[in-house]
Structures are given as C-alpha cells and as structure tokens.
Amino acid sequence: MVTTEVFENLKSLQEILVQKYELEGKKNDAPKQLSNQEDLLAKTQKEFIELKSTYDETQEQVTKLKAQLEEAVKAREEGEKGVANSTTHREYEALEKQISEAKIHEEQYRKDLQHEEKDLAELNERLKNSEDLIKFQETELNSSKESLNKELASYDQKLSKLKTEEDKVTKNINMIYAGEENAELKAQEILFKFQRIIQRNSEGIVSVRNGVCSGCHMILPANFANEVREGEDINFCPYCSRILYYEEVSEDQQEDYFDMGVAGSLAGLDEDFEDEDSEEREDEDEEIKSEFDDEDEIDDEDSEDAEDEDDEDSDDEDDDNEDEE
Ligand SMILES: [Zn+2]
Numbered sequence: 001m002v003t004t005e006v007f008e009n010l011k012s013l014q015e016i017l018v019q020k021y022e023l024e025g026k027k028n029d030a031p032k033q034l035s036n037q038e039d040l041l042a043k044t045q046k047e048f049i050e051l052k053s054t055y056d057e058t059q060e061q062v063t064k065l066k067a068q069l070e071e072a073v074k075a076r077e078e079g080e081k082g083v084a085n086s087t088t089h090r091e092y093e094a095l096e097k098q099i100s101e102a103k104i105h106e107e108q109y110r111k112d113l114q115h116e117e118k119d120l121a122e123l124n125e126r127l128k129n130s131e132d133l134i135k136f137q138e139t140e141l142n143s144s145k146e147s148l149n150k151e152l153a154s155y156d157q158k159l160s161k162l163k164t165e166e167d168k169v170t171k172n173i174n175m176i177y178a179g180e181e182n183a184e185l186k187a188q189e190i191l192f193k194f195q196r197i198i199q200r201n202s203e204g205i206v207s208v209r210n211g212v213c214s215g216c217h218m219i220l221p222a223n224f225a226n227e228v229r230e231g232e233d234i235n236f237c238p239y240c241s242r243i244l245y246y247e248e249v250s251e252d253q254q255e256d257y258f259d260m261g262v263a264g265s266l267a268g269l270d271e272d273f274e275d276e277d278s279e280e281r282e283d284e285d286e287e288i289k290s291e292f293d294d295e296d297e298i299d300d301e302d303s304e305d306a307e308d309e310d311d312e313d314s315d316d317e318d319d320d321n322e323d324e325e
Contacts, residue, residue: 003231005176007245010194010205013169017198020162027155034144041137048130055123062116069109076102190234190243197241206237207247214247216240 079099086092170191177183197204206215211225218239220228228235229246237244 003234003245006173006190006234007205007243009169009172009176010190010243013166013173013191013194014198014204016162016166016169017195017204018202020159020166021199021202023155023159023162027152027159030148030151030155033148034141037137037141037144041134041141044130044133044137048127048134051123051127051130055120055127058116058120058123062113062120065109065113065116069106069113072102072105072109076106193236193241194243197243201240201242203242205243205245208244209247209249213237213240213242213244215242220244 076099079095079102082095083092083099086095170187173191174184174187177187180186194204201215203215206213208214208220208225208228211222212219215237216239218237220237224235224238225246227233228244231246235244236242
C-alpha cells in the first residue's frame, strides 16, 4: 500500500522536524544570553560619561579659582608695595583697605580651591575605575560573543545535516506520489500541513486505536475510522489535525482503550485545536482523569484483581500520552 510507505517517511520526517524546530528555537534564544552583559556595559558607559562631565566642570572651576587667587595675591602684593611708598594718610588707608580685602578673597579662594582640587582627585580616581570596569566588561562580553558564535555555528552545522536528511525524506514522499495526478501539489500540501502540526504539537502523525485518535483521544466517526483503516489516502484527524494511521489492537487491550477513549473525549470537549495553551489543557486532562480514577477506585472495590491490573495498564498509557503532548 502506497500510504504505508508515506507513513514510514512521515515518521522519519517527524523525527527530523522535531529536532530542527528545537534547534531553531535554541538558535533564536541564544543571543538573549548576551543582553544582561550588554545592559551592564551600557550602564557603566553611561556612568562614565556623566562622571566625565562632572570632572570637566570641576576642572573648569579649579582653573577659574586659580586665576581669581592669582589676582587676589597680586592685589595684596601691590597694596603692600604701595603702603611702603605712600605719602598721604588717605592713600595709606585706601591701600590698607585694598590689602585686607585682598587677604579675605585670597583666603576664600585658597579654601575653595583646596576643596575643588580634592573633588577633582576623587573624580579622577572614579573615572579610572570606571574605565577599568568598562574594559573588563568589554572583554567579558567579547568572550561571551565568541562562545555564542561557536554555539550558533554548531547549531548551523546540525541544522544543515538535518536539512540534508529532510530533503531526502521529502524527495521520497514526492517520489511516492510521482505517478498520481497533481502529484507535486498533493505532496506539498501534506508536507506543509505536517510541518505546521509538528511546530505546534511535536507530533504530527499518530495512530488510531479502536477508533480513537491517540493524539487527542477523541473518538472518531466510525466511517472515518474505517477510511483510516483502509489506508487508501492520507487522513487528518478532524479534531487535532494530525495525520492518522491505523493500528490493530488485540482484543484483551480493547477495554483499556475504550476507557481511555471516554476520558479523552471528555477532555477533548474543552480542547483548543490550536494547542497553544497545552499546559492548561494538560491540567484539564489531569482533572478529568483523576475523576475517572476515582470512579475506577469505586469499581475496584467490587471487582476482581484481574481488572485492577487492567486499570494500572490504562493509567500507564495515559501517562505516556501526557508525555508525548
Ligand atoms: Zn486527533
């Protein structure tokens, strides 16, 4: 049967695509590792610029004070020289006043200058520290970038290997349809749908057991389940859109799957086909399952050991299915 061959290839393709999407996700997220370091560096650089501007202002203030001090000293010295040569009392008094004023200014400027120069030295020290920190953070960031590039290169290498495998399987599927009408279109459509399902669910091809889709646990319409069984064509689950293939189930297993089917179809009532909040849905599944577990316990009290074993098996199956989702 042609479809069996398609199913086998789709299962291989599924393995490839799951790895591919996982790697692509990692590749997208990887650069985010640097954002912390980049933020830190940007912060230090901003602090440095602010510090530098304060330093420049202080430096200007120091230069201005030095000039003022020089003038005050000059005024005092000139006054002192003048006093020695003064001829009138009035001239003498004016010069004395000039000297005392100059002294007051001189003293104030020296005090201010001392203060500003101390600030300047401190700022200079902080600037040096900030500069060192920037260099350090730049080095760290560069080494992170280097290892990120290695990481990205390894992802690319794996991805290109997967691409080769994907192309091979895709080619196989195209070949299978080659004889049919609109072959290319048909294969393309199947592949496109399949990729989209896997991007959302990580499982694009699932079995039908006892008329139940093992992807979403919904009971399929009987005539549709028969079509899947006949395997003439590719069928998509009407509830979860996964590709379906039929799996025969031995009779003693049937009861388990029936239980699972009922639980699953109840869970499926709330199911969002987009499967975007699958976590939430798992919780719902959990709740419904535990309800059924409770019922099982009540049944178990009246039932025989053999049925207990069956129930355990059924629980295991449920767990497996959760993991797959
Ligand atoms: Zn389904």
